[in-house]
Amino acid sequence: MRDFSADHRWLSINTATVRKQRGIDLPLPDILEACAQRGIRAISPWRDQVHAAGLATISKLVKTHGFELSGYCRGGMFPAADAAGLKAARDDNRRALDEACELNAACLVLVVGGLPGALAGQAAHKDIALARSQVTDGIAELLEYARAQAMPLAIEPLHPMYAADRACINTLEQALDVCDLLDPVSAASTAGPRALGVAVDIYHTWWDPKLQAQIARAGEQQRVLAFHVCDWLTPTTDLLNDRGMMGDGVIDIPRIRGWVEDAGFAGYSEVEIFSTQNWWQRDCAEVLDTCMARHRSAV
Amino acid sequence: MRDFSADHRWLSINTATVRKQRGIDLPLPDILEACAQRGIRAISPWRDQVHAAGLATISKLVKTHGFELSGYCRGGMFPAADAAGLKAARDDNRRALDEACELNAACLVLVVGGLPGALAGQAAHKDIALARSQVTDGIAELLEYARAQAMPLAIEPLHPMYAADRACINTLEQALDVCDLLDPVSAASTAGPRALGVAVDIYHTWWDPKLQAQIARAGEQQRVLAFHVCDWLTPTTDLLNDRGMMGDGVIDIPRIRGWVEDAGFAGYSEVEIFSTQNWWQRDCAEVLDTCMARHRSAV
Numbered sequence: 167m168r169d170f171s172a173d174h175r176w177l178s179i180n181t182a183t184v185r186k187q188r189g190i191d192l193p194l195p196d197i198l199e200a201c202a203q204r205g206i207r208a209i210s211p212w213r214d215q216v217h218a219a220g221l222a223t224i225s226k227l228v229k230t231h232g233f234e235l236s237g238y239c240r241g242g243m244f245p246a247a248d249a250a251g252l253k254a255a256r257d258d259n260r261r262a263l264d265e266a267c268e269l270n271a272a273c274l275v276l277v278v279g280g281l282p283g284a285l286a287g288q289a290a291h292k293d294i295a296l297a298r299s300q301v302t303d304g305i306a307e308l309l310e311y312a313r314a315q316a317m318p319l320a321i322e323p324l325h326p327m328y329a330a331d332r333a334c335i336n337t338l339e340q341a342l343d344v345c346d347l348l349d350p351v352s353a354a355s356t357a358g359p360r361a362l363g364v365a366v367d368i369y370h371t372w373w374d375p376k377l378q379a380q381i382a383r384a385g386e387q388q389r390v391l392a393f394h395v396c397d398w399l400t401p402t403t404d405l406l407n408d409r410g411m412m413g414d415g416v417i418d419i420p421r422i423r424g425w426v427e428d429a430g431f432a433g434y435s436e437v438e439i440f441s442t443q444n445w446w447q448r449d450c451a452e453v454l455d456t457c458m459a460r461h462r463s464a465v
Numbered sequence: 466m467r468d469f470s471a472d473h474r475w476l477s478i479n480t481a482t483v484r485k486q487r488g489i490d491l492p493l494p495d496i497l498e499a500c501a502q503r504g505i506r507a508i509s510p511w512r513d514q515v516h517a518a519g520l521a522t523i524s525k526l527v528k529t530h531g532f533e534l535s536g537y538c539r540g541g542m543f544p545a546a547d548a549a550g551l552k553a554a555r556d557d558n559r560r561a562l563d564e565a566c567e568l569n570a571a572c573l574v575l576v577v578g579g580l581p582g583a584l585a586g587q588a589a590h591k592d593i594a595l596a597r598s599q600v601t602d603g604i605a606e607l608l609e610y611a612r613a614q615a616m617p618l619a620i621e622p623l624h625p626m627y628a629a630d631r632a633c634i635n636t637l638e639q640a641l642d643v644c645d646l647l648d649p650v651s652a653a654s655t656a657g658p659r660a661l662g663v664a665v666d667i668y669h670t671w672w673d674p675k676l677q678a679q680i681a682r683a684g685e686q687q688r689v690l691a692f693h694v695c696d697w698l699t700p701t702t703d704l705l706n707d708r709g710m711m712g713d714g715v716i717d718i719p720r721i722r723g724w725v726e727d728a729g730f731a732g733y734s735e736v737e738i739f740s741t742q743n744w745w746q747r748d749c750a751e752v753l754d755t756c757m758a759r760h761r762s763a764v
Contacts, residue, residue: 281699281715284699284715289699289715292715292717293717294671294672325625326624326626326672327701329671329672330714330715331699331700334672336672336674337674373635374625374635375597398629400586403704405626405700405702416588417591
């Protein structure tokens with residue numbers, strides 16, 4: 167297991183971590199500047215932040231600063247209530263993939279979506295099996311497009327509390343079953359990263375009694391494409407925006423990182439914290455400095 | 466699948482559903498009276514409600530009204546930070562079991578506990594594997610005591626969002642693995658309910674991609690001891706106390722009930738709703754009447 171205690175060379179900042187400080191949207195170029203000043207080598211930006219600044223501008227800044235992208239957030243949201251919705255999702259995912267390529271991301275992260283309409287509070291139906299079927303179909307279609315551009319797709323299993331409205335892939339086992347179905351590993355193709363893999367986010371997966379075994383399974387197939395960290399607070403006061411800084415919660419982060427590295431992952435540890443009441447109420451500088459310190463002490 | 470549309474003979478009320486209306490604790494005898502007036506045949510009371518009224522009083526009222534108990538809430542909370550804590554949990558669980566026997570409950574429901582101290586916001590450690598090990602040990606010990614009194618134990622897998630502070634058994638598969646370990650089914654013992662089984666609560670399990678398969682597995686071993694219903698709201702505004710009334714959320718309840726009945730379960734459908742902002746702000750009568758109506762129309 168790599169020693170993170172001396173530096174932050176393997177730290178990546180998911181830019182949602184400092185997206186809106188004290189109610190004011192922080193422009194992505196400012197976030198990149200603040201990361202560059204601190205010698206942070208990698209980022210993972212969100213599409214809306216990129217769009218607000220302009221893809222060309224961000225692409226240029228990424229090159230200027232020499233950033234790597236540990237991932238690009240995000241594609242997915244495949245299920246829809248009708249054919250028009252499915253087509254709109256397909257088209258938008260292709261645009262997301264094009265952007266990931268332009269930014270030379272390590273992977274396009276997929277938050278696959280749940281019941282159509284549920285995120286707006288009006289689910290079109292209650293058939294989660296149908297949603298899951300649409301997710302599989304959507305990934306299959308995007309995978310063809312992604313293979314042609316050599317951009318890996320990383321399915322991110324989301325915590326089961328998001329099954330209705332954000333992602334109906336909720337365990338690593340389930341995500342890997344989809345990988346096996348759509349991107350089978352032949353004996354001849356075991357070297358190198360897969361076209362389809364997973365993003366292991368400890369916030370979403372830490373509770374899973376099968377986590378260690380499924381990380382090992384992912385490793386056997388070179389499917390660990392990204393590793394995301396934050397912490398689970400007790401109590402957690404909001405289902406979405408009360409994530410903790412590493413070390414402030416109950417997740418045994420080094421243990422899980424050890425499993426992920428045993429599985430062959432040697433990339434960045436990406437910090438992704440949504441925190442309306444705490445970290446989004448502080449200066450960007452303080453948040454980034456804390457991420458760096460906790461990366462060394464608690465990851 | 467049984468037809469629930471014409472009556473509510475298979476409705477059970479978990480008494481937490483009307484525990485505190487508009488901020489005032491409702492005495493359990495009043496809840497029982499309101500249920501009896503409506504021809505509700507079964508209840509599942511919580512220990513604190515029973516203790517407040519007195520076990521002897523409740524035992525007598527249960528007999529007077531002719532109630533069945535679809536379960537008794539609850540034993541569990543096995544993990545502890547030290548030997549004294551483990552012993553206190555053991556002793557308290559034996560008392561819970563004695564009470565369940567006195568009330569002639571169908572089973573003692575087990576909410577197994579999580580990281581010691583986490584419920585109070587101060588986890589003693591981050592080793593969820595250790596907590597799970599203590600849970601298995603605790604159930605094993607209680608099972609001996611329970612067998613002697615012929616009181617079935619029902620492990621209730623709780624939603625993964627409670628893994629830290631309430632229950633580190635979070636899927637039906639995991640619960641059934643514990644059952645297999647501690648109460649193996651021999652060829653000679655396949656008839657009748659098990660000494661150790663599960664409570665299937667759709668709020669905790671609806672998201673699980675393996676739910677249908679695991680319910681079938683439970684059925685093969687006669688392990689479905691209880692069936693709890695409410696609904697998952699979108700959005701859900703509180704991790705604990707924002708459960709929905711059946712029909713108001715996104716769970717396909719009849720589909721899951723069908724699986725449970727295919728697995729041989731023919732008992733009560735127990736309504737258990739914690740709802741600070743909505744159902745706990747209404748009159749007990751309105752809540753019970755709504756439970757009866759939704760039992761017929763949405764379960």
